[in-house]
Structures are given as C-alpha cells and as structure tokens.
Amino acid sequence: MASEPDPERLRALEQRLTELKGKPKQDSTSVAKGLSHGELAWRMVIELATGIVVGTGIGYALDKLFGTLPIFLVIFCLLGFVAGVRVLMGTAKEVSEKRVAQATKDDLAAKAAGDEGN
Known part of the structure; x- marks a missing residue:
C-alpha cells in the first residue's frame, strides 16, 4: 500500500506553485519594440529591397531624361544597394x-532583488 503524503512537502509544493503563477512570463522571442x-x-x-528599387527607379528616370539608358541605371542601382x-546595418545596431540595454536592466533588477533577499 502507498504511504500517506507528507503534509510539509505538499505545503512547500503549493507555495512554490503560487510563487510561479505570480511571475509574469517572459517572451524569449521578442527582439526589439516587441518585434519577433x-x-x-x-x-x-x-529595407534592403527598398533601397535597391528606389535607386533603380531614380537611375532609370535620369537615363530616360538624358537619353543614356544603361549608365545611370547601373550607378543608382548600386547606390541604392x-x-x-x-x-x-543601422537597424541591426539599434x-x-x-538587447544590451535590456540585459543590463535585467541584471540590475536581479542584483537588486538578490540584495533585498539578504
């Protein structure tokens, strides 16, 4: 036959479950501004495609205007790229x-919580 459950272990388990339910869940896939x-x-x-399309459009328009079809098209396509x-690269840096600022903020909050517990 099975033995009776230990009341102290059950209380500790209930307390742990209550603590975990109270914590908000962190979304680990969130990157910046709530973007996944x-x-x-x-x-x-x-962003990359837009630069190429705009550069190509400007180059084509200038070629049509001056009657030099391939020159400005190629130059502005490369400039758009x-x-x-x-x-x-600016977006990646941002x-x-x-991420670094959020990690620093989380570390400071964890240290502050650890200091309060002592």
Missing part, C-alpha cells in the same frame, strides 16, 4: 543596443 525574429528579418529584407545595406 521573423518580423525583424522581414523588416531588414524590405549601398543605401539599403547602410539602413540594414536592435543590438536595445
């Missing part, structure tokens, strides 16, 4: 800085 990794990736792809990469 997929949303951030799409944002970066769109460079602009897109610069914007993409996200990285926000």
Whole structure:
C-alpha cells in the first residue's frame, strides 16, 4: 500500500506553485519594440529591397531624361544597394543596443532583488 503524503512537502509544493503563477512570463522571442525574429528579418529584407528599387527607379528616370539608358541605371542601382545595406546595418545596431540595454536592466533588477533577499 502507498504511504500517506507528507503534509510539509505538499505545503512547500503549493507555495512554490503560487510563487510561479505570480511571475509574469517572459517572451524569449521578442527582439526589439516587441518585434519577433521573423518580423525583424522581414523588416531588414524590405529595407534592403527598398533601397535597391528606389535607386533603380531614380537611375532609370535620369537615363530616360538624358537619353543614356544603361549608365545611370547601373550607378543608382548600386547606390541604392549601398543605401539599403547602410539602413540594414543601422537597424541591426539599434536592435543590438536595445538587447544590451535590456540585459543590463535585467541584471540590475536581479542584483537588486538578490540584495533585498539578504
């Protein structure tokens, strides 16, 4: 036959469950401004593609205006690519800085909570 459950262990388990239910759940997939990794990736792809499309459009318009079809198209397409990469790198830097700031904030909060417990 099974033995009777230990009342102290049950109380400790109930207390632990109550503590865990009270803590808010952290979303580990959140990156910056509430964006998930997929949303951030799409944002970066769109930034790069937009730079290329805008540069190509400007180059094509200038070529049509001056009657020199391939020259400005190629130049502004490459400039659009460079602009897109610069914007993409700026976004990556922004996200990285926000992650570091959040990690620092979490570490300080954990240390403060640890100091209060002593």
